[in-house]
Amino acid sequence: MQTLTQLRQLGLFDARVPRYTSYPPATHFKPGFSADTVGDWIRAIPENATISFYVHVPFCRRLCWFCACRTQGTANAEPVQAYVDTVKMELAQIAERLAPGVKIEHLHWGGGTPTLLRPEMITDLAAAVKDMAPLADNAQFSVEIDPNEIDGDRLDALAAAGMNRASIGVQDFDPMIQEVIGRPQSYEITKDAVEGLRERGITSLNADILYGLPHQTKERMADSVQKLLSLGPDRVALFGYAHVPWMAKRQTLIPTEALPSPEGRLELFNTARELFLADGFAEIGIDHFALPTDGLEVAHQNGSMRRNFQGYTEDKSEVLIGVGASSISRYPQGYAQNEPATGKYQGRVRAGELASARGHVFDRDDHLRGRIIELILCDFRADLNQVAVELDASLDELLAMCAGLDEAMPDTTTLVDGVLTIKEHAKPLARIIARHFDAYEMNASGHSQAV
Incomplete structure (x- = not known):
């Protein structure tokens, strides 16, 4: 079982670990x-x-x-x-x-x-x-x-x-x-x-x-x-x-x-x-x-x-x-965020424009990783067989995304017949485990996974 010291070292109490209310995170x-x-x-x-x-x-x-x-x-x-x-x-x-x-x-x-x-x-x-x-x-x-x-x-x-x-x-x-x-x-x-x-x-x-x-x-x-x-x-x-x-x-x-x-x-x-x-x-x-x-x-x-x-x-x-100012929209194609400053937002809209200022266009990898992250945070498990069917991917492709997880975070998950499950004692680490699948963030060992 993870000790409090180990949890702290892994970043459980680190406010910089995303909450994954979106993938990629708005940052x-x-x-x-x-x-x-x-x-x-x-x-x-x-x-x-x-x-x-x-x-x-x-x-x-x-x-x-x-x-x-x-x-x-x-x-x-x-x-x-x-x-x-x-x-x-x-x-x-x-x-x-x-x-x-x-x-x-x-x-x-x-x-x-x-x-x-x-x-x-x-x-x-x-x-x-x-x-x-x-x-x-x-x-x-x-x-x-x-x-x-x-x-x-x-x-x-x-x-x-x-x-x-x-x-x-x-x-x-x-x-x-x-x-x-x-x-x-x-x-x-x-x-x-x-x-x-x-x-x-x-x-x-x-x-x-x-x-x-x-x-x-x-x-x-x-x-x-x-x-x-x-x-x-x-x-x-x-x-x-x-x-x-x-x-x-x-x-x-x-x-x-x-x-x-x-x-x-x-x-x-x-x-x-x-x-x-x-x-x-x-x-x-x-x-x-x-x-x-x-x-x-x-x-x-x-x-x-x-x-x-x-x-x-x-x-x-x-x-x-x-x-409204700074609001974020999600479409099947990606995310769009309005101008965050109220003055700039109002200026854009009053000029007859949509006020989007930042955003992200999804690619295939985003859909795959985002769905796995969502399942981890919602259910503490991700059936990769189901994700493969849902998103027209191969199971091998999804299994490859799990590579290195057990070494980075030993004794936290199981992967059996394509089903990734977080162990009961490791559920507090769900955000950290999810971060392993995040191609835009840092992985648990501190090395960039950005692509």
């Missing part, structure tokens, strides 16, 4: 990506197809110190209104290129803080999305809710727009930890938000909670998890805090000396994990938990679960279009 997208290419990809979506859609709202009333997302603070509604107007223009540009009959199966508003929008902005933006492409029957429409930035009028607007799933970031309920990470959000105000959602018939709730924050202890972690469970979520993401101040300057405000050790992080994770399992949640992949009746666990059980920029998902759409 390998190429700049100067052609808007004409993206336009062609949109036009190639078949008539009557179902797609997924993401709306990015990059504004926050306050900037949490722990957060590494691309956001900007605002004290008033004027820049938010200008941004919403621009997103509506981008939606119209996409609509011009979409084939007839396309519908949205999964719609997600994220950020930033989507609930920073005033009620009339919510109504206006939701109508613009539906004008571009209507929601399919039984579509899932989820919104990231900030309990500090929600009220009855905005909840009414979201419910009227069709929201049927809410996502709430909890992080930690301890007031002292909240102060240290710049995220004041009491249990009481979070409970009020959840009750407001349920009063409006929105019963599906997923929540994020973090381990590895400064000053977290086993006892504080347990208290926060128990409070979260009292809110009745049906899905939880248990993310490890990634301290990357070289990427997120705000994190320099977080006291490094108060961060838990690798051993402490593992204890915090296991504390939360055991409480979720005891409460009837199923463990999904590397960092998710869901009730047996939740759609994610159903997909997990039947083998249809996928992985995208929101993490684990039951979404099976081949197309995910993102609008």
Whole structure:
């Protein structure tokens, strides 16, 4: 069994190891990506197809110190209104290129803080999305809710727009930890938000909670998890805090000396994990938990679960279009990311252009490696025979990609009759094992595999 020292040496606690919500990771997208290419990809979506859609709202009333997302603070509604107007223009540009009959199966508003929008902005933006492409029957429409930035009028607007799933970031309920990470959000105000959602018939709730924050202890972690469970979520993401101040300057405000050790992080994770399992949640992949009746666990059980920029998902759409600054779209042909700076994004769209700035065109190797990586992270196993049939490859070609894995990470996997399986004790190393198949990253021994 791997010791904690070995796990640390292999990079388990290294924030630079990709989470593989895309392959290749977004850090390998190429700049100067052609808007004409993206336009062609949109036009190639078949008539009557179902797609997924993401709306990015990059504004926050306050900037949490722990957060590494691309956001900007605002004290008033004027820049938010200008941004919403621009997103509506981008939606119209996409609509011009979409084939007839396309519908949205999964719609997600994220950020930033989507609930920073005033009620009339919510109504206006939701109508613009539906004008571009209507929601399919039984579509899932989820919104990231900030309990500090929600009220009855905005909840009414979201419910009227069709929201049927809410996502709430909890992080930690301890007031002292909240102060240290710049995220004041009491249990009481979070409970009020959840009750407001349920009063409006929105019963599906997923929540994020973090381990590895400064000053977290086993006892504080347990208290926060128990409070979260009292809110009745049906899905939880248990993310490890990634301290990357070289990427997120705000994190320099977080006291490094108060961060838990690798051993402490593992204890915090296991504390939360055991409480979720005891409460009837199923463990999904590397960092998710869901009730047996939740759609994610159903997909997990039947083998249809996928992985995208929101993490684990039951979404099976081949197309995910993102609008707004820095949003990323996935098409069968590749990835495209919009201009990350809000000003540049708005300038491009208002000039009548699609705002893509970076991207990646898939080749055959990307499809093969990406599928193996996805299966490893979703199921902790990859049936290479199945992948070969699915992607019209030879088994020998896929087996060759496994070469050197056992030497690089001994006693972590088995490969029998073309089925690669992660051993039970090595499941915490799934991201590291996945990296062995990544032609763009560094392998576990530190040698470049880039091609």
